[in-house]
Amino acid sequence: MIEFKNFTKIYNGEKRAVDNISFTVNSGEIFAFIGHNGAGKTTTLKCLSGIIDFEEGDILIDGVSIKDNPVNCKMKISYVPDTPSLYENMKAIDFINFICDMYNTDLNTRYENIEKYSKIFGLEDNLNDIISSFSHGMKQKVALIAAFSHNPDVLIMDEPFVGLDPKAIFDIKEIMKEMLKCGKTIFFSTHILEVAEKLCTKVAIIQNGKIVKIGSMKEIKGDNSLEKVFLGLESEDEKV
Numbered sequence: 001m002i003e004f005k006n007f008t009k010i011y012n013g014e015k016r017a018v019d020n021i022s023f024t025v026n027s028g029e030i031f032a033f034i035g036h037n038g039a040g041k042t043t044t045l046k047c048l049s050g051i052i053d054f055e056e057g058d059i060l061i062d063g064v065s066i067k068d069n070p071v072n073c074k075m076k077i078s079y080v081p082d083t084p085s086l087y088e089n090m091k092a093i094d095f096i097n098f099i100c101d102m103y104n105t106d107l108n109t110r111y112e113n114i115e116k117y118s119k120i121f122g123l124e125d126n127l128n129d130i131i132s133s134f135s136h137g138m139k140q141k142v143a144l145i146a147a148f149s150h151n152p153d154v155l156i157m158d159e160p161f162v163g164l165d166p167k168a169i170f171d172i173k174e175i176m177k178e179m180l181k182c183g184k185t186i187f188f189s190t191h192i193l194e195v196a197e198k199l200c201t202k203v204a205i206i207q208n209g210k211i212v213k214i215g216s217m218k219e220i221k222g223d224n225s226l227e228k229v230f231l232g233l234e235s236e237d238e239k240v
Contacts, residue, residue, distance in 0.1 A: 001027050002048065002154065002187055006057035009043050009209075017043045019209040020057070025187050025202070027153075030180055032196035032217075033189045034230060035206040041189040042082065044206070045158050048187070049079040061154060075103060078147035082159040084139040088132040092123065095131060096146045103150035113149040120171050121145060136163045148175060155179060157188035161195065173199055197226040205233060 002025040009018040018040040025031040035041050047054045048061075050070045059066045061073040087095055093114070100110040118124040121141040126134070131142060140163050147155065155176075161169045176186055176199065190196050196203060197217060203226070204214040212233055213220055221229050 001025065001060075001062055002185060003060040003063075004044075004048075004057070005060065007044070007047070007054060007059055008056035009040070009047055009052075009054040010056075016209050018047075018054075018206075021206070021209075021211045022057075023204060023211065023214055025185055027185050028180060028183045029202055030176055030186045030200045031188075032200040032203040033187065033206065034191070034193065034196060034203065034226075035189075039206045040209040041206060042158055045079070045156055045187075045189060049077060049156055050074050051079070076152065077154040077156055078150070078152035080143050080147050080155075080157040080160055082162055084136070084143040086131050086139055086142060088130070090131055091128050092131055092134070092142045092145075093127040095142060096127075096149055099146040100150050103152075105150040109151060110149055113151065114145065117145040117148050117175075120175070121168060137165060137168070140164055141168060144172065152184070154185045154187070157186075159189055159191065161190060161192055169195070193225075193227045193230060197221065205230060207233065 004021055004023055007018060007021050008016060011017055033041055033044065043052070046052045048059050048066065050066050050073060061076055064072050066073045090098070096114055097110065115124070118127055121144065123138065123141055123145065126138065131139060134142065144160070160172055164172070173195065179186060200217055202216050203220050205212050213229070217226070220226065
């Protein structure tokens, strides 16, 4: 479970990138976080992951504060950024094992998962290749394999479908559904609203650092598409 409690992130002492937001992402939910560029999505995800600090409020993972006990919280999560951040001089298998080592993943679990996910993403024959030789899409797949292989309780992803081919996008969606059945918590941002609409149980829409709509997918979109709801909010915001 993820809990945001009056969470606020301020840059340069004055700009409120995220302004006093509060909501909960329960275990067993796939939660979409959507908004225009600069709305505060990536900032929120980075604060949730403990990458950057924040000024006000708190973020709890399974009841533990990311501020007060960041290591405990980080051991429960996987964070996949919108742009892969990898050690490119390493072999793919060495990088994945390095991530598993950081999470103290037992050998049986890691070997089983590395084999499983590398086959799903079609990288089983490339694991001994140097990451710098990979395309952007292949690097993204390595980041995903590393994120999935240590079996996290909470999966956080920032635009996970960017740069991936249609099969890989399908594979991620199937993996997310599988994790959902195991009671995992999945929180991700995306601009692909059609995917969010079909996949997610809940959604929050953020504009200018504030949550403007939140609820179950059915509650938010009603008889419309999520795209129409989102674009309608954007049009209203432009008029203000």
